[in-house]
Amino acid sequence: TRTLDYAIIMSGEIDMLLDEGEVHLKAGDVVVQQATNHACVNRGREPCRIAFILLDSQEP
Numbered sequence: 001t002r003t004l005d006y007a008i009i010m011s012g013e014i015d016m017l018l019d020e021g022e023v024h025l026k027a028g029d030v031v032v033q034q035a036t037n038h039a040c041v042n043r044g045r046e047p048c049r050i051a052f053i054l055l056d057s058q059e060p
Helices: none
Strands: 003-011 013-018 021-026 030-033 038-041 049-056
Antiparallel strands (some): 003 030, 003 049, 013 021, 013 038
């Protein structure tokens, strides 16, 4: 998409699946991405709370 996406992990843990691999994220981590394929999987027992901020931007 044209958006610049920020994801802030507020609590819990989650795994982000990307084309080039997998990243484990925990509370306090911040992800910044634009035009990337991704998915999130919570493999833990606790809920994961994430705050998303999407900003309109130009194509990369």
